[in-house]
Amino acid sequence: MTELSLTPFSPGCGVTVDNVQLAALDDAQLQALRAAFAEHGVLFFREQALSPEQHLGFAKRFGELVINKFFQPVDGYPAIAEVRKEKAQKTNIGGGWHTDHSYDEIPAMGSILVARQLPSSGGDTHFANLYAAYDGLSPGLQKTLKTLRAVHSNKHLYGADGYYAGTDIAGQLGGHDSVGDATHPMVIIHPESGRHTLYVNPGHTLGIEGWTMEESKALLDYLCQHVAQPQYTCEFNWQPGSVVFWDNRATWHYAQNDYHGESRLMHRVTLAGSRLAAA
Ligand SMILES: O=C(O)CCC(=O)C(=O)O
Ligand SMILES: [Fe+2]
Numbered sequence: 273m274t275e276l277s278l279t280p281f282s283p284g285c286g287v288t289v290d291n292v293q294l295a296a297l298d299d300a301q302l303q304a305l306r307a308a309f310a311e312h313g314v315l316f317f318r319e320q321a322l323s324p325e326q327h328l329g330f331a332k333r334f335g336e337l338v339i340n341k342f343f344q345p346v347d348g349y350p351a352i353a354e355v356r357k358e359k360a361q362k363t364n365i366g367g368g369w370h371t372d373h374s375y376d377e378i379p380a381m382g383s384i385l386v387a388r389q390l391p392s393s394g395g396d397t398h399f400a401n402l403y404a405a406y407d408g409l410s411p412g413l414q415k416t417l418k419t420l421r422a423v424h425s426n427k428h429l430y431g432a433d434g435y436y437a438g439t440d441i442a443g444q445l446g447g448h449d450s451v452g453d454a455t456h457p458m459v460i461i462h463p464e465s466g467r468h469t470l471y472v473n474p475g476h477t478l479g480i481e482g483w484t485m486e487e488s489k490a491l492l493d494y495l496c497q498h499v500a501q502p503q504y505t506c507e508f509n510w511q512p513g514s515v516v517f518w519d520n521r522a523t524w525h526y527a528q529n530d531y532h533g534e535s536r537l538m539h540r541v542t543l544a545g546s547r548l549a550a551a
Contacts, residue, residue: 315518369473397508458471
């Protein structure tokens with residue numbers, strides 16, 4: 273086997289994986305990728321040439337797939353979601369910090385994003401490391417957070433009256449009737465690494481169970497600005513052939529919307545996760 277080469281992407285977030293072709297992964301490489309994924313939360317790959325079949329094939333080596341209820345599928349590939357912004361559109365998908373599918377009872381484990389069409393510049397994706405952000409909180413606040421649960425939803429975004437309904441990408445999003453909520457512990461034990469991670473995110477977390485909206489907002493806002501600090505975050509510049517595989521239990525991400533007048537198309541495959549346990 274060829275040994276993977278792992279290089280930290282930034283001091284506090286992500287790892288670049290070289291010396292591997294995702295379309296032809298051997299078992300030892302798969303095992304090494306699993307370990308790197310659990311440890312780092314987001315893996316960056318360059319110069320991959322993944323067809324839609326190979327994208328799906330790589331994802332299935334990791335586990336079961338889940339189908340996003342709101343995004344349009346790629347023609348002929350119901351398990352690949354399109355993340356599309358057209359030249360004339362001003363709104364993008366995932367433009368604020370979030371993690372995918374935290375509104376599900378059993379949230380998605382990870383997402384694998386492949387660049388298909390890129391603007392001439394811009395369109396980067398930002399990531400945040402929730403392991404490191406959690407470790408950076410005081411023991412006192414960590415202890416308090418471990419006693420709390422939060423409510424996550426998609427209704428305010430994808431519902432008939434949600435945010436996207438009033439934007440110029442409304443037509444490419446569906447599933448208004450499939451909206452729903454879930455509650456999760458605010459600190460979870462990561463199912464693969466066993467580490468503690470902060471499980472709230474600005475996109476989907478509405479409030480803290482048993483707290484008023486004002487009380488919830490104060491603590492959630494504090495946590496969100498804490499996580500978004502430079503020491504826990506990084507910014508990835510896509511090139512043709514780039515692939516990013518992130519862990520939805522250990523990272524946040526957002527897509528920078530700075531390329532108006534140009535189009536951008538990404539393909540996303542989402543991997544099913546397991547029930548989250550409180551730390
Ligand atoms: O387009 C991107 O860079 C990311 C969009 C997003 O949030 C996602 O695909 O889950
Ligand atoms: Fe996302």
